[in-house]
Amino acid sequence: MSLTADFVALLGIERVKTHPLERHVYSRDGGISLGPVEVVVHPETTEEVVDVVQIARRHGFPLVPRGAGTGLAGGAVPTQPAVVVALTRMNQIHEIDVASRTAWVGPGVINVELSQHTARYGLHYAPDPSSQAACTIGGNVATNAGGPHCLADGTTVVHILGMELVTAEGEVLILGGAAPDPPGLDLRGIVVGSEGTFGIVTRVLVRLSEDAPATRTMLLAFGDTAGAAATVSDTIAEGVIPAALEIMDRLIVRAVENFVQAGFPLDAAAVLLAEVSGHPVAVAAEVDLIADLAARHGASSVRVAADEAEAALWWKGRKAAFGAVAQMAPDYYLHDTVVPRSRLVEVLQTVYEIADRNDLMVMNVFHAGDGNLHPIMAFDAEEPGTMARVKTAADAIVAASVAAGGSLSGEHGIGLEKRDLMKTVFSPVDLDAQARLREAFDPAGVMNPDKILPTGSRCLDYGRPAAAPVVS
Numbered sequence: 426m427s428l429t430a431d432f433v434a435l436l437g438i439e440r441v442k443t444h445p446l447e448r449h450v451y452s453r454d455g456g457i458s459l460g461p462v463e464v465v466v467h468p469e470t471t472e473e474v475v476d477v478v479q480i481a482r483r484h485g486f487p488l489v490p491r492g493a494g495t496g497l498a499g500g501a502v503p504t505q506p507a508v509v510v511a512l513t514r515m516n517q518i519h520e521i522d523v524a525s526r527t528a529w530v531g532p533g534v535i536n537v538e539l540s541q542h543t544a545r546y547g548l549h550y551a552p553d554p555s556s557q558a559a560c561t562i563g564g565n566v567a568t569n570a571g572g573p574h575c576l577a578d579g580t581t582v583v584h585i586l587g588m589e590l591v592t593a594e595g596e597v598l599i600l601g602g603a604a605p606d607p608p609g610l611d612l613r614g615i616v617v618g619s620e621g622t623f624g625i626v627t628r629v630l631v632r633l634s635e636d637a638p639a640t641r642t643m644l645l646a647f648g649d650t651a652g653a654a655a656t657v658s659d660t661i662a663e664g665v666i667p668a669a670l671e672i673m674d675r676l677i678v679r680a681v682e683n684f685v686q687a688g689f690p691l692d693a694a695a696v697l698l699a700e701v702s703g704h705p706v707a708v709a710a711e712v713d714l715i716a717d718l719a720a721r722h723g724a725s726s727v728r729v730a731a732d733e734a735e736a737a738l739w740w741k742g743r744k745a746a747f748g749a750v751a752q753m754a755p756d757y758y759l760h761d762t763v764v765p766r767s768r769l770v771e772v773l774q775t776v777y778e779i780a781d782r783n784d785l786m787v788m789n790v791f792h793a794g795d796g797n798l799h800p801i802m803a804f805d806a807e808e809p810g811t812m813a814r815v816k817t818a819a820d821a822i823v824a825a826s827v828a829a830g831g832s833l834s835g836e837h838g839i840g841l842e843k844r845d846l847m848k849t850v851f852s853p854v855d856l857d858a859q860a861r862l863r864e865a866f867d868p869a870g871v872m873n874p875d876k877i878l879p880t881g882s883r884c885l886d887y888g889r890p891a892a893a894p895v896v897s
């Protein structure tokens with residue numbers, strides 16, 4: 426039987442997509458690359474995932490796991506005709522243990538829906554990517570996703586206790602577990618952030634966090650980004666780690682305001698959205714401290730949300746920032762680098778200069794507390810020569826971040842789009858160690874090939890140049 430006939434026999438025609446239009450939809454994610462899809466399958470159980478892996482292997486096709494496709498690094502984009510394994514139908518919350526604050530969930534559960542579901546117990550799942558209304562827990566695990574509230578709570582890896590993984594050989598492994606210090610090697614920690622290259626995550630044991638007794642959200646306006654960034658650094662230097670510290674520059678504030686009318690000040694050069702949570706007395710003191718520091722750094726206004734509805738509106742504005750860019754230009758390329766907090770302003774200045782030099786519009790919205798920059802270049806890809814300028818500017822932004830003591834990615838992962846830049850931060854020995862680990866999980870190199878590790882990392886690449894990204 427053909428590949429498709431085998432899949433149809435396993436899953437039924439409804440859960441096997443072969444139409445060119447359907448395959449096109451799955452040929453890209455939220456980044457700028459696209460690639461060839463042979464067929465898309467929608468398994469609903471671990472057993473079906475095992476069979477999918479075996480069928481793909483029998484027919485000689487690689488596998489690309491996929492959640493909601495909101496990734497921004499081309500992680501779910503195939504580089505060669507591949508079986509795309511869409512996990513979105515595995516969206517059950519299997520069990521919640523309120524006493525131990527854990528839950529076993531399917532990889533296709535949408536991030537925000539998990540917290541909505543556990544709210545009745547006064548619990549939530551802490552990592553909150555701005556894409557949380559669409560992205561999946563499986564995708565979050567695979568990218569070690571961050572989010573505005575990961576400043577105090579830590580990124581995804583801190584909140585994943587265990588998982589079920591279907592390997593490239595079709596074996597089912599349970600990694601980690603609910604015990605405080607599970608015995609054996611920590612393979613759970615290795616799979617988090619492995620971007621689908623170690624296997625397909627089919628169930629996840631997440632840690633749930635208790636809702637804070639008090640939360641206050643602040644909106645602070647500044648005449649320059651330096652004042653906002655200095656307020657962030659000084660707050661943390663005072664020993665206070667707020668739940669979130671997010672900065673937006675003038676252009677993005679305007680785009681957001683036009684899009685969702687969040688009540689952001691249009692005359693500000695930078696807006697800082699700060700949130701503190703915990704015991705009501707501590708929260709009140711922290712609000713005063715941040716207001717004080719902001720005044721010292723020239724804040725033109727300091728507002729504290731009057732109620733939950735106003736706070737929610739401000740957060741809606743922050744989380745709609747990427748979507749708001751669509752009003753400025755038909756295409757955008759969002760970068761994700763990390764720099765030491767103390768060098769935020771200097772690197773940001775370099776980002777503006779790089780954009781100017783390449784004749785590109787750039788907007789900035791970022792997780793300032795942990796130095797995670799998100800410069801967004803907005804452009805029209807149809808204009809001849811634009812993509813080359815975008816690529817030049819993107820590489821220069823990464824180089825500037827690395828030169829300032831930062832790194833390639835704060836949360837979106839390496840995928841396809843940053844793969845060839847790995848050599849700027851890792852030595853050949855580092856890359857070889859990573860490649861050997863990957864080889865242990867996937868000796869034949871069939872699980873999301875050509876991702877993360879550049880050509881020449883190790884013997885998997887012998888004689889075979891890694892496929893280059895195709896940009897749209």
Ligand SMILES: Cc1cc2nc3c(=O)[nH]c(=O)nc-3n(C[C@H](O)[C@H](O)[C@H](O)COP(=O)(O)OP(=O)(O)OC[C@H]3O[C@@H](n4cnc5c(N)ncnc54)[C@H](O)[C@@H]3O)c2cc1C
Nearest residue numbers: 492493494495496500555561563564567570571621626836
């Ligand atoms: C508007 C917007 C805002 C965003 N904000 C943030 C943010 O604040 N923080 C952040 O970290 N990211 C952010 N992102 C990026 C993206 O949402 C995250 O990387 C998210 O974790 C991807 O989840 P997904 O379900 O869409 O995964 P996909 O894009 O489908 O896949 C991402 C990677 O995970 C792998 N994968 C997916 N599911 C599985 C599985 N079950 N098993 C094994 N591998 C799997 C894929 O192969 C791929 O390599 C944003 C994206 C957008 C579009």
